[in-house]
Amino acid sequence: MPTILTPAPAGAPGLSDKFGRQATDLRISLIDKCNLRCTYCMPADGLAWLPKSKLLTLEEITRIVRIGVRDLGIRELRLTGGEPLVRVDLAQIIAAVRAEFPELPISLTTNGVGLAKKAAALAEAGLSRINVSLDTLHAETFAMLTRRDHIDSVFEGIDAALAVGLAPVKINAVLMRGINDEQAPELLAWALERGLELRFIEQMPLDADHTWRKDNMVTAAQLRAYLEPHFILNPDTRPRDGAPAERFLVSTHEDPQTILGAVGIIASVSEPFCSDCRRTRITAEGKVMSCLFSREETDLSALLRDGSGDIDIAERWRAAMWGKPRAHGMDHVGLGSKDFVQSDRSMSAIGG
DSSP states (O other): OOOOOOOOTTTTTTTEOTSSSSEEEEEOOOOOOOOOOOOSSSSOOOOOOOOOSSSSOHHHHHHHHHHHHHHHHHOEEEEEESOOGGTTHHHHHHHHHHHTTOOOOEEEOOOOOTHHHHHHHHHHHTOOEEEEOOSOOOOOHHHHHHSOOOHHHHHHHHHHHHHHTTTTTEEEEEEETTTTTGGGGHHHHHHHHHTTTEEEEEOSOOTTTOOOOGGGGGHHHHHHHHTTTEEEEEEEOOOOOOOOOEEEEEEEOOOTTTTOOOEEOOOTTTTGGGGOOOEEOTTTSEEEETTOOSSSSSSSSSHHTOOOOHHHHHHHHHHHHHHHHBBBTTSSSOOTTTTTTOOSSOOOHHOO
């Protein structure tokens, strides 16, 4: 039974919700396919991929961005997947958006496999910066987590991104208890040495196998306990401004005054930031997900393909965001609480 949408009030600005938040950060998934099989995301055999006819086209993606930026207050764009590098027209999509919006920040989240061959073309097309997922520096651990042996390709991709100026290059890492959690200090030291900004992300209930348990995840507090014997973490005093990561300036106990770089911690589970969420997500087949954990979706693809005007699309999008839940797909925060129901979609099928 389709969700009945309540139209956003005429006076509500942009992509507002009833809790006073306004989405300004647009995340579009370009494809649901991925060339890794990360244990915290999808099953070993993969998922049933969308047929190409269901995926948003270059023109449809560009139109969504146009409506978002021109009419709804979107200020930045992130392209995600699945794995966006699998999309053959990725550079063309970036170039089309850049041609229309020369000042729009455009970022990409990727696992880095194959990035070395494409980094220059993406930079030339107009990509602003890049996030690369890397949970470990060790080939054996990488293979255990991703079920693939591609760590060297990821390292090469990071080097290529730095070489072509896709800065700041950020590294996203998920810690798994008993697998890579004790590697956190080593990973941070490696990132600081290379001028990369590492962001640790708490494991969330977005795995396709639905095996996530709150009592088995590595929390932000536990992560800080791993890091603090090796580093001093001073909270960044700049406003967070809706960013998902709490940012810390990093120095050593031997030289506390010298700032080596920064590290971010995204604590969606243990230290949620839902009250200042500013994100709106479009899945690869054109559905609005107002919350990463929402079980309700609003289709825009039908309007994109039936001749509807931009105003109709904008109003449906506004209605979808007006109905955004308070937190974690519910009326309260509580991933792992008794009333939390995990989405049928895994992270790969949603888009980060």
